[in-house]
Amino acid sequence: MIIQIKVPSPGESITELEVSAWLVKNGDYVHKDQTIGEIDSDKATLEISAEENGIITLMKDKGEKVRVGDVLCIIDSSKEKIKEQQEKVIHEHKNPVEKDPTQIPSPASKKILNEKNISIESIQGTGKHGRITKKDCIYHLEKLEKNETSFISNMNRPIYRSKTSAPLSSLRKKIAERLVYAKNQTASLTTFNEVDMREIFMIRKKYKDLFKKKHGVNLGFMSFFTLSCVRALQLYPDINATISGEEKINFEYCDISIAISGPKGLMVPVIRNAEHLSFRGIEQEIYRLSTRVHNGTISIDEMTGGTFTITNGGVFGSMLSTPIINPPQSAILGMHKIMERPVVVNGSIEIRPIMYLALSYDHRIIDGKESVGFLVSIKESIENPVQFLMGGNEGNIYKKLEL
Numbered sequence: 001m002i003i004q005i006k007v008p009s010p011g012e013s014i015t016e017l018e019v020s021a022w023l024v025k026n027g028d029y030v031h032k033d034q035t036i037g038e039i040d041s042d043k044a045t046l047e048i049s050a051e052e053n054g055i056i057t058l059m060k061d062k063g064e065k066v067r068v069g070d071v072l073c074i075i076d077s078s079k080e081k082i083k084e085q086q087e088k089v090i091h092e093h094k095n096p097v098e099k100d101p102t103q104i105p106s107p108a109s110k111k112i113l114n115e116k117n118i119s120i121e122s123i124q125g126t127g128k129h130g131r132i133t134k135k136d137c138i139y140h141l142e143k144l145e146k147n148e149t150s151f152i153s154n155m156n157r158p159i160y161r162s163k164t165s166a167p168l169s170s171l172r173k174k175i176a177e178r179l180v181y182a183k184n185q186t187a188s189l190t191t192f193n194e195v196d197m198r199e200i201f202m203i204r205k206k207y208k209d210l211f212k213k214k215h216g217v218n219l220g221f222m223s224f225f226t227l228s229c230v231r232a233l234q235l236y237p238d239i240n241a242t243i244s245g246e247e248k249i250n251f252e253y254c255d256i257s258i259a260i261s262g263p264k265g266l267m268v269p270v271i272r273n274a275e276h277l278s279f280r281g282i283e284q285e286i287y288r289l290s291t292r293v294h295n296g297t298i299s300i301d302e303m304t305g306g307t308f309t310i311t312n313g314g315v316f317g318s319m320l321s322t323p324i325i326n327p328p329q330s331a332i333l334g335m336h337k338i339m340e341r342p343v344v345v346n347g348s349i350e351i352r353p354i355m356y357l358a359l360s361y362d363h364r365i366i367d368g369k370e371s372v373g374f375l376v377s378i379k380e381s382i383e384n385p386v387q388f389l390m391g392g393n394e395g396n397i398y399k400k401l402e403l
Contacts, residue, residue: 228381257306334358
């Protein structure tokens with residue numbers, strides 16, 4: 001029976017995709033539900049699975065453009081084909097290709113090999129039955145000397161450099177379009193601040209093991225920053241807004257997009273209704289979304305509809321940057337590397353773990369006053385999380401962390 005594997009619909013109004021990878025070859029035997037390839041839309045990568053056991057024939061090439069409903073490949077599930085393939089595998093297993101006989105050095109050549117510390121495997125014997133002769137050893141030594149002389153002479157020759165080119169994937173092209181759109185269509189501006197991370201460090205050091213044991217996920221920085229952003233968005237609602245034509249739309253919920261680097265590039269899945277989530281809920285959702293990004297199973301629905309974005313360049317070592325707005329959103333918070341720096345605290349110089357923050361925003365609907373106030377609110381929450389995120393006293397920490 002011949003089974004056609006067709007291009008699935010990724011959802012919404014997307015009709016064109018690209019074959020990004022084949023994980024099998026023509027004529028391979030595949031199992032039902034085995035992942036056989038991947039296709040890219042302009043928002044995500046979709047895995048293609050075999051629908052039955054059988055022999056596969058690829059119909060589309062890697063990099064080829066396809067449309068929803070096109071035949072990607074066919075699987076021949078007939079018993080004769082499967083039996084033929086199985087017998088071939090069994091035959092190859094029982095009758096492996098014989099290796100060449102071991103090379104045997106003569107007494108004279110053996111002496112040279114030992115003196116010059118040359119491995120037998122590096123010499124091709126020309127004697128009877130592949131025997132390595134004295135002549136073979138001398139020829140090998142002359143060849144090594146010639147190569148060394150050639151290497152030295154080549155050091156003074158001009159260096160020729162080459163380059164390769166490859167077409168951008170559909171996903172990368174879409175990312176490029178969105179970035180250019182954000183730069184050209186928004187009145188983008190960035191404001192900066194710094195935060196002292198000491199209090200967060202102390203809370204995590206004291207409770208992270210218990211949190212991990214109780215909830216199965218780490219108590220990271222992202223839950224503190226996500227909840228700080230929720231608080232700041234509620235204080236400055238115009239930052240949680242977008243422009244649609246000549247209207248400004250304010251969102252009364254906080255769908256926080258989290259930038260995550262994956263094998264296919266930067267993905268931005270969304271934490272829905274973050275205003276209703278606890279530290280545990282946010283950390284578990286970040287773990288779930290990160291896992292789906294890294295194994296390539298994140299869906300388009302999970303990456304659309306955010307109202308505000310957080311990106312953390314600090315995990316790659318970035319000290320300071322100006323993040324690009326994720327349209328149609330109006331603002332994005334950039335986190336950066338935590339560095340120990342000298343700061344003045346109550347008239348004295350102390351060493352504190354400091355992070356620089358950057359807020360890029362669309363100046364068409366967000367004024368400087370709101371952007372600065374937003375970052376000050378983030379600073380308040382991070383530098384005094386007990387007061388602003390945990391109910392005002394240390395007795396509430398266990399309750400807020402659900403320990």
